[in-house]
Amino acid sequence: MKKVRTRFAPSPTGYMHIGNLRTALFEYLIAKHENGDFILRIEDTDQEREVEGAVDIIYDTLAAVGLHHDEGPDVGGDFGPYIQSQRLPMYKEYADKLVDLGGAHYCFCCEEEIQEQRKVAESIGKAFKFDDPCKHMSIEEARERIQQGETYTVRQTIQPTGITAFEDQVYGRIEVDNNILDESVLLKSDGFPTYNFANIIDDHQMGITHVVRGNEYLSSTPKYNLIYEAFGWEIPTYIHVPPVMKDEQHKLSKRNGDASFQDLLQKGYLPQAVLNYIALLGWAPETEQEIYTLDELVKVFSIQRISRSGAIFDIDKLTWMNGMYLRAMDLESFHALAKPYLTQAIKRDVDLLSVSKILQQRTDILSQIPEQVDFIDELPTYDNGLYIHKKMKTTYEIALTALKAAYEALSALEDWSKEETIHDLLLSLPSALELKNGQVLWPIRTAITGKPFTPGGAIELAHILGKEETLKRITVGIEKLQMEEVNKNN
RNA sequence: GGCCCGUUGGUCAAGCGGUUAAGACAUCACCCUUUCACGGUGGUAACAUGGGUUCGAUUCCCGUACGGGUCACCA
Numbered sequence: 160m161k162k163v164r165t166r167f168a169p170s171p172t173g174y175m176h177i178g179n180l181r182t183a184l185f186e187y188l189i190a191k192h193e194n195g196d197f198i199l200r201i202e203d204t205d206q207e208r209e210v211e212g213a214v215d216i217i218y219d220t221l222a223a224v225g226l227h228h229d230e231g232p233d234v235g236g237d238f239g240p241y242i243q244s245q246r247l248p249m250y251k252e253y254a255d256k257l258v259d260l261g262g263a264h265y266c267f268c269c270e271e272e273i274q275e276q277r278k279v280a281e282s283i284g285k286a287f288k289f290d291d292p293c294k295h296m297s298i299e300e301a302r303e304r305i306q307q308g309e310t311y312t313v314r315q316t317i318q319p320t321g322i323t324a325f326e327d328q329v330y331g332r333i334e335v336d337n338n339i340l341d342e343s344v345l346l347k348s349d350g351f352p353t354y355n356f357a358n359i360i361d362d363h364q365m366g367i368t369h370v371v372r373g374n375e376y377l378s379s380t381p382k383y384n385l386i387y388e389a390f391g392w393e394i395p396t397y398i399h400v401p402p403v404m405k406d407e408q409h410k411l412s413k414r415n416g417d418a419s420f421q422d423l424l425q426k427g428y429l430p431q432a433v434l435n436y437i438a439l440l441g442w443a444p445e446t447e448q449e450i451y452t453l454d455e456l457v458k459v460f461s462i463q464r465i466s467r468s469g470a471i472f473d474i475d476k477l478t479w480m481n482g483m484y485l486r487a488m489d490l491e492s493f494h495a496l497a498k499p500y501l502t503q504a505i506k507r508d509v510d511l512l513s514v515s516k517i518l519q520q521r522t523d524i525l526s527q528i529p530e531q532v533d534f535i536d537e538l539p540t541y542d543n544g545l546y547i548h549k550k551m552k553t554t555y556e557i558a559l560t561a562l563k564a565a566y567e568a569l570s571a572l573e574d575w576s577k578e579e580t581i582h583d584l585l586l587s588l589p590s591a592l593e594l595k596n597g598q599v600l601w602p603i604r605t606a607i608t609g610k611p612f613t614p615g616g617a618i619e620l621a622h623i624l625g626k627e628e629t630l631k632r633i634t635v636g637i638e639k640l641q642m643e644e645v646n647k648n649n
Numbered sequence: 650g651g652c653c654c655g656u657u658g659g660u661c662a663a664g665c666g667g668u669u670a671a672g673a674c675a676u677c678a679c680c681c682u683u684u685c686a687c688g689g690u691g692g693u694a695a696c697a698u699g700g701g702u703u704c705g706a707u708u709c710c711c712g713u714a715c716g717g718g719u720c721a722c723c724a
Contacts, residue, residue: 170724205723270722286651286720312722330654339652339720347722354724378653378719401655407716436661439673443662447672466662469717473660476674486687521686531685548684585683600683612685619683 163195165369166362167221167228170202170354171213174419175220177472178373178403178411181437185400186371187226188438188460195368199231200361201242204351220420223430225453230365238365243357250352253360253390254313254345258298262389263345265301266293266314291342313346315355315382323381328398329465330374335381343382359383363392374399398462401441402469411472418472427500427525432481440470450483482523493519497528504529507536513578513623517615534608535624538632541609543643546636551597555647558602559640564588565603566633569626578622585618606636 165186169179190197199221203209218233230236240246257263273289280287291314293301305311317340324334345356352360362370377399387394402410411417423433431452438456439449442465451459485493494515501511514532522528533539546558568584575581589599604617607629613620621629 168724172724202724208723266722273721288651288720314722333653335652341720343720344722349722351722353722358724373718374654375718375724399654402717404717410717439661441661445663447663449673468655470662471660473674476661479674482687517686520688551683589683595683597683604684608684610684614685616683616685 163193165190166198168200172208173413177418191457196229199228203244224434310348312344370395371398404469404471432484436477478523500528521614539609551601561599561602575626582618607632
């Protein structure tokens with residue numbers, strides 16, 4: 160059996176969005192599952208839409224998620240060049256050949272003539288299909304005019320009879336009536352091929368065995384097959400994949416900042432988590448496993464389990480999955496990722512590793528970190544009502560008692576270096592005061608953080624904040640609660 | 650509009666003629682617990698619709714509705 164070869168063929172027109180990346184992933188998985196080759200080809204035949212730096216984004220993205228290509232512009236290979244604009248002469252050659260074979264013809268029509276026909280069609284309410292007068296011109300005459308320097312395009316010639324069918328691996332047999340197939344331009348007047356044409360030539364030249372692409376090509380695939388047939392080339396295996404949607408109506412698009420891979424990284428998502436999540440968009444494994452490494456995906460991936468309907472990109476599930484990745488790491492790895500966010504949010508001299516420790520179980524995306532630890536630098540102003548917690552069964556009076564006892568005990572503590580010491584000390588207080596743990600610890604945590612929710616409890620946070628700051632904040636708490644008493648008595 | 654494709658809970662989805670129609674996210678409740686979170690347990694929630702075929706349809710066929718795609722010298 161022939162070695163499987165797939166290609167990712169993006170056009171460098173901006174950043175990589177999630178749908179794009181998922182196509183690349185599927186292409187990679189299909190190839191690697193069969194020990195095949197994954198090739199990167201840059202489709203830059205549209206000079207107008209090309210965006211500076213877009214190619215680098217493609218390289219960076221593939222590298223970040225570990226989709227290493229076996230051949231491509233940067234790594235070379237036996238089928239280069241891998242950038243379409245560098246393959247220009249070849250397309251013209253094949254276009255001429257296709258004309259000779261009867262699969263295409265030269266066209267000298269200008270934009271206006273086509274628009275003219277379109278208007279007529281619209282006015283009588285008929286579907287527009289360009290009827291090219293140049294089709295009837297002899298090749299000799301056409302080539303003569305080209306010699307004269309006339310600008311021209313090469314247009315596909317399609318016999319409007321019969322049907323063309325093909326077997327798609329995902330959608331099954333697709334048939335269309337040749338009658339409705341447009342005779343589209345293959346070679347533009349600027350000498351560049353259109354996507355339609357360049358794609359076919361390159362896929363064939365590069366020995367691509369499995370063509371994987373979005374299902375928007377489903378209805379035009381028969382046209383491509385007609386060209387393959389005219390050349391007498393073997394038609395590749397087609398795998399059309401469903402779209403990744405933003406919502407029920409809209410596909411993910413490059414506009415509006417829709418989930419680009421780069422955006423997600425900036426928001427603190429991990430490349431592996433993103434890749435893992437998108438693998439599950441439009442494809443389902445046989446088992447209930449959801450967390451996969453790339454290698455595991457390679458093993459279990461199968462074309463048969465690609466779905467036919469579009470999948471809405473659900474940021475909530477990605478967020479959950481990202482949290483799973485974060486929690487599965489060892490502390491050091493997590494800390495390495497968290498550190499930039501911590502140093503940005505915390506100026507006080509505290510042990511950042513300890514902060515990471517309490518954060519790891521409570522962080523889904525890294526960008527959540529700053530707001531979680533904002534109380535460390537500065538005690539927020541807070542309302543005394545915070546001291547009242549129904550479930551903890553606290554009152555102002557209890558809170559005040561607890562804080563006073565905590566102050567006394569903690570100020571006597573010499574060695575603050577061990578969290579365990581603080582733990583034992585504070586947990587000795589409730590029984591001494593005949594209170595429940597929560598009744599003592601809730602007020603302490605409230606006093607030293609000023610927030611209703613914090614990562615970590617009183618003990619961990621006291622340890623992180625240090626003796627001086629902890630006592631200072633408890634003092635503030637005591638004063639606030641004493642004011643409360645005064646107010647009540649007045 | 651013509652043609653192509655799709656339609657299982659809010660979302661991702663399993664299912665491939667007979668099931669109490671999985672599982673995950675989200676959501677709700679409870680448990681754990683020094684808050685939150687993690688973790689655990691449980692709950693709410695779905696086969697677009699009408700006809701066939703069949704002993705039996707979520708599953709097969711046809712129609713309808715809804716959604717998407719395509720009809721570019723864009724990919």
